[in-house]
Amino acid sequence: MSAFFQKKPVVAGLLVALIAFLLDQWTKFEIVYNVMVRPHVIEVTSFFNIVMAWNRGVSFGMFGWDSQTKVYVLAAMAFAAAIGLAYWMQRENRLRFALPCGAIIGGALGNGLDRLHWGAVADFLDFHYAGYHWPAFNVADIAITTGAALLILDSLFHKTDSSKNEDRD
Structure with a gap:
């Protein structure tokens, strides 16, 4: 199978995009409709909680004002990026390029669909330490962040074939 890919x-x-998208949507469905029917904080460890947070903005809640137009613009941007x-x-x-791209695509589609369905992105993973909380996030955010980090690493370490580039002097 590896040779096929x-x-x-x-x-x-x-395939990675599909897996990221489905895992993201499944976890959000479970959180929104089953776990957090009555919103509360579930303390999992001394540094991790499950919460219900609706992100109406973008990363870290920036641009979080309420506007129906903004919902459609941000969803369209997510779909255009995908x-x-x-x-x-x-x-x-290239496989080392396609896998992280797939993760980002799946995450973007998941968060874009949230915006169209709920008008906001469902975030529920809450890490904290000494009273300081990292902004809540979700599986799509993990896929996007991991994919972006892997693309950066790929760009730093990927060697291009210089014989393909013509000398234009």
């Missing part, structure tokens, strides 16, 4: 990295990337990454993934056609 090496030959068809876009398929592998899209389409752009899918196109870039297809052009690059």
Whole structure:
């Protein structure tokens, strides 16, 4: 199977996108409709809680004002980013590039769908220490952050084939 994905990295990337999207949507469904029917804090460890937080903005709650137009604009931006990454993934056609792109695509689609469905992104993972809380986040945010970090690492360590670049002097 690994040889198949090496030959068809876009398929592998899209599979990662699907897995990230489905895992994100499943966890949000469980939190919103089953676990947090009556919102409360579930203390899992001394540094981690499950909470119900609605992010109406973007990262860290920035631009969190209420506006129906903003909901559609942010959802459209998420979907446009997913389409752009899918196109870039297809052009690059490398497994080490496709997998993180797939993670970002799946996360973007998950958070974009939340905006259209609920008007906000459902966040529920809450890490804290000594009274300081990291902003709550979700599985889509983990996929996006991990994918972005892996793309940065790939850009730092990927060697391009210089024979493909023509000397234009």
